Every structure is written in structure tokens, then in C-alpha cells.
Amino acid sequence: MEWKLFADLAEVAGARTIRVDVGDDVTVGEALDALVGAHPSLESRVFADDGELYDHINVLRNGENASLDDDAKVGDELALFPPVSGG
Numbered sequence: 001m002e003w004k005l006f007a008d009l010a011e012v013a014g015a016r017t018i019r020v021d022v023g024d025d026v027t028v029g030e031a032l033d034a035l036v037g038a039h040p041s042l043e044s045r046v047f048a049d050d051g052e053l054y055d056h057i058n059v060l061r062n063g064e065n066a067s068l069d070d071d072a073k074v075g076d077e078l079a080l081f082p083p084v085s086g087g
Contacts (some may be wrong), residue, residue: 001026001072002079003035004079009046013039022072026063031078046080056083 003018010016020034032053036043044055053059058081059066072078 001031001034002077003031004077006079006081009042009080009082012045014040019085021042022074024074026072027068028059028066028070028072028078032059032080033070035080045082057081 001022003020005013005016018035018039020031020038022031022034022084024087030049034050038045046053046083048054053068058079060079061070061072063077063078063079066078
């Protein structure tokens with residue numbers, strides 16, 4: 001399964017695209033756990049002290065908003081977006 005990381009998340013992980021090995025029947029949350037397990041430096045940027053996903057982190061599956069409970073399949077493209085500002 002492939003994760004695309006944007007902005008400072010890509011910098012922290014050291015790559016914009018990261019492939020993680022997960023089973024065929026997983027959730028987006030389990031795929032995220034695999035990503036953070038492979039790149040522990042992401043944990044404090046993605047999860048709050050209570051272990052919950054920060055509200056300002058956006059998770060997408062195949063270009064659509066996703067919850068951590070959504071199913072994920074091999075071949076899905078997952079993405080993490082931190083808050084973005086500009087103007």
C-alpha cells in the first residue's frame with residue numbers, strides 16, 4: 001500500500017511516497033500504524049499524546065476523505081495532509 005505525504009510530513013519522513021507492507025484486509029488506521037511504525041518520527045506530527053489522530057491532519061484514500069476505520073485495499077493510494085495556510 002502506498003502513502004503520499006505532503007508538506008512537512010514528507011520532510012520528517014524523508015520521502016514524499018512511502019510503500020508499507022500490510023495485509024489484504026486492513027483499515028486505513030492499520031495502514032497508518034504501519035507507516036508510523038516504519039517512520040517513527042511521524043508519530044508526534046500525526047498523533048496527539050492520547051494516541052488519537054490530530055484533528056488538523058487530513059487522511060485521504062484514493063483522493064477522498066477517509067476515516068481511520070475505513071477499509072483499505074492493496075492498490076489504494078493513501079495520503080496525509082498537514083494543515084496548509086497561505087495567502
